[in-house]
Amino acid sequence: MRPVCSAASGCCDEALEESFRAAMANVAAAVSVVTVLTEGDAHGTTVSAFMSLSMTPPMMLVSLDSKSDLLSRLRVGSTLGINVLASHQDQIARRFAQKGVRRFEGVAWTIEDGAPALSERQAWVAVSVTRFVIAGDHTLVLGAVNAADATEEAPLTYWQRTFGSHRRS
Template identity: 35%
Template structure:
């Protein structure tokens, strides 16, 4: 018998993770996005990553239809964006500076608010419990010099004490 979801959530909160905003575009090119911490590199050859998205997310239909997505690893001090993209707000991109990636399937790149990003083409989408798992092949990626990632640990956002060398 599986453990209760509250207990599972408690245990998982002990594992610190980076905070990412995953973006995609609806058919009409409207940008969509959500905050998640369920990200994992999968393979180096080819370069694959996975993201897990709650099936009730209002960004899910765009991710399913777009054929790709962008993982924006939020920079330290961007907690307000993590909270915004975790909400059900419809206009999450209003007042946010972003750019389109070269890869047409990719979602908006939050270049001013990220420590790094990866633009992906979807290779697999798998329904898993109350989430969808998207496996993406990385087509573009970059780190932003001088920025360090926003972290999430024990239900709180945290910054690294200093950026890595």
């Protein structure tokens, strides 16, 4: 077991960052491709930091790197698509995580509820961006849910820097 590292214990920033990364790697997260349509072009990126925020009214939160190309295309009122990936879609997750590639090339998709929707996915949520909150090196994108659906497929998860899945026992 690694020694406990905290700002209070006097760890340097680098050691705390390493300890925090290791701790967060132990948290399994669902994987999604978050998309937006701007000036007729589809844009998307792989995200594991998203969550339901409120049921009344229905709201979602997505965390994007503040240097994200996708974030630079968003405005209050933009429609954001959250394509939750199915367990076999690890190659899609990798593709949308890369920089400098044509991410949608060879990937089946349509426009649904105002945003690019992958034709194959585990779940779908479309939101209207309502607010941006700067949080460290990321920006939290809050949105009101416009539409949602789900399949019975198992989700793609990310744990210990590896893709996997969760299955019902």
